[in-house]
Amino acid sequence: MAFDRAALLAKVRATLARYRMLEDGDLVVVAVSGGADSVALLHVLHELRAADYPRMRLHVAHLNHQLRGEEADADEAFVRQLAERLRLPFTGERQDVRAMARAQARNLEEVAREARYRFLRRVAAEVGARRIATGHTLTDQAETFLMRLLRGAGGEGLSGIHPIVDDLIIRPLLAVRREETHAYCHALGIAYRVDRSNIEAELWRTRVRQEILPRLMALNPRAPEAIGRAAERLRVDEAYFDEVVGNLFPELIISRHDDAMRLSVEKLRASHPALRSRLLREAIRQMCGHTRRVTSHHVEALERLLDPHKSGRRVMLPVPLVVWREFDALTLVRSPAAPEPYWMELLPGEPVSVGGFTLRFDRGVIEAPPSSADLALLDDERVPERLAVRSRRPGDRYTPAGRRRPLKLKTLMWAHRIPVSERDRWPLVVTADDDRIVCAPGLPVAADFAVGADTRRLAVIRFERGRG
CATH class of the missing domain: 3.30.465.60 (Uridine Diphospho-n-acetylenolpyruvylglucosamine Reductase; domain 3)
Known part of the structure; x- marks a missing residue:
């Protein structure tokens, strides 16, 4: 079926009008990652400006999260050049999001999202924009709804991606499917970048995208639209409940x-x-x-x-x-503040004291020391050049030696009777560059680094309790 450009524009116009997202004369910061959705958003707004909002001004913004090396730099250059071709002002910035997540001991995706929105809000304030436009689509809405449903979310979570947030952030493509943004770009010969991290997305979203949503669409080809309507009804319900709760809550308070x-x-x-x-x-x-x-x-x-x-x-x-x-x-x-998260490099021959332990790291060991719960034996050839020691983070998991699938760190700590009171300080040895868990005191070694029949040299990490 041929792509219907007029239908896509009509959907965007209807969304803009329904939620009163734009007024002629607005300055809009457009968040552009370089992917098909955000590139299509920029071109659609540029197209609608000429037809519907002649006094609207657009400002392109791109945050380089520095997560994908040269690919991320190429994305930044691509967006900058796109803005230049459209004769639009551009603001770009680089932030080491991985280092931020490490320092805060938090989930990388969550920290990246917060950094992105802080950047966009700051750009909007600096240039005097009334709106920030992001490229979330109806497909994103459907995937988010299903992921939250599978996790047992209530009405607030199932209300999904909101069309307008804080009277500032708008989602003009929320009635447009992802395949439509790709078709729009292909039909008009518009180039865009392909982000491998989206293709290799987290397991939950990948399975929802590749398995669950296609099966629902086999039952109802318009399943994304049906899910979008359900999320909209829940948003309306939640707005009502918010109002009721706001009125009732003060009556519950005995003291504060x-x-x-x-x-x-x-x-x-x-x-x-x-x-x-x-x-x-x-x-x-x-x-x-x-x-x-x-x-x-x-x-x-x-x-x-x-x-x-x-x-x-x-x-x-x-x-x-x-x-x-x-x-x-x-x-x-x-409750009292949790222990400060930590991260430090672990070098051979240089003891590190942290989390109630002193860690000693040796490489190139030929003769295996006696087995003990106080040390980890690793295949030296499998261990990367740089290791680090850090505290645990939400979502930590790894595949222990002898297992085929990863297990949550929380589950392993429970199974090996590590006290709850010590878990936030418990030292984890990880690869310094890609943050894979290698070993920890009292826990099995990760399968990727475990000793095997073909091991020729050992890397040995000793955990001495009562120090650090």
Whole structure:
């Protein structure tokens, strides 16, 4: 079927009008990575400017995350040249996102996203833009919805990618499928970059993209549109609930101080379950500023504290917050700060003391020392030139020797009885350049670096407890 350019433009026009995204005369920062979606977005807005918004101005912005070496630099150069061809102003910046994630001991994708939006907001402020346009598509919406559904998200999570955020960020392509942006570029002979990190995306998104969504489309060819409508209805519902929760929440508060809040158990129990879970999330949000990593399981654990005879019970959350029941009050207290994350290089012959251990690293060992839980024996030829020691991070996993599939670090720590109180400081030996876990005290060596029948020389890492 031939590509219908007019239909794509009509979808974008309808989205712009429905959510009142643009006004003639607006200055819009367009986030362009170089991929087909963002390149199509820039050209569509450029095309609509001539037809519908003659006084609209566009400003191209690109953040080089420095994650893919020469490829990332080529993306930056491509976007810069694209802006020059369209005679549009361009702002580019480079940030070492991997180093930022390492320093913060956080998920790389999450840190990259936050860095990208900070950059875009700063550019918008500097140039005086009223809007920031990003290239999220209907396909992105469908994938996000399905991923969150599989993780058990509630209405807030399933409301998906919002068309407008903070009256600043807009998603004009949210009614357009990804294949349509590619077809638009091909039909008009517009070049774009292919990001291998998108092709090699995280396992969840890859399987949703390649397996689950195609099967749904076999049942309903317009499944992405149906999912988009469901997300829209949930957004409307959540906006209503937000308003109700905002009105009800102050009535729950018994007392509040800088680091603590006490809520009425009686009033929480009297609330409708649909409101109760949202009120508890609001309490977490007010104490921590966000509810990231707080799942429905955590909220259900808090709800169980409201049951009779639960006084004295407490719940630890994946945010710096402890919640417990004190007679007729639910008490939320900010927990002490977690240990500072660390990362340092591990060099042969140079001991490193950290996390309650001193680590000693030797290479080229011919004769194997006696086996012990205090040392890790590695195949020296498999171990890269540079190693490092760091604290654990969310999402850490690796494939232990003798296993075929990766396991979560949290699962391995539990299985090997590493105390919860020590896990945030527990030293992990990783490859310095690509952050693959190699070994850790009390845990099995990673399969990629384990000794085998063909091992000729050993690399030995000793873990001495009680130092560092």
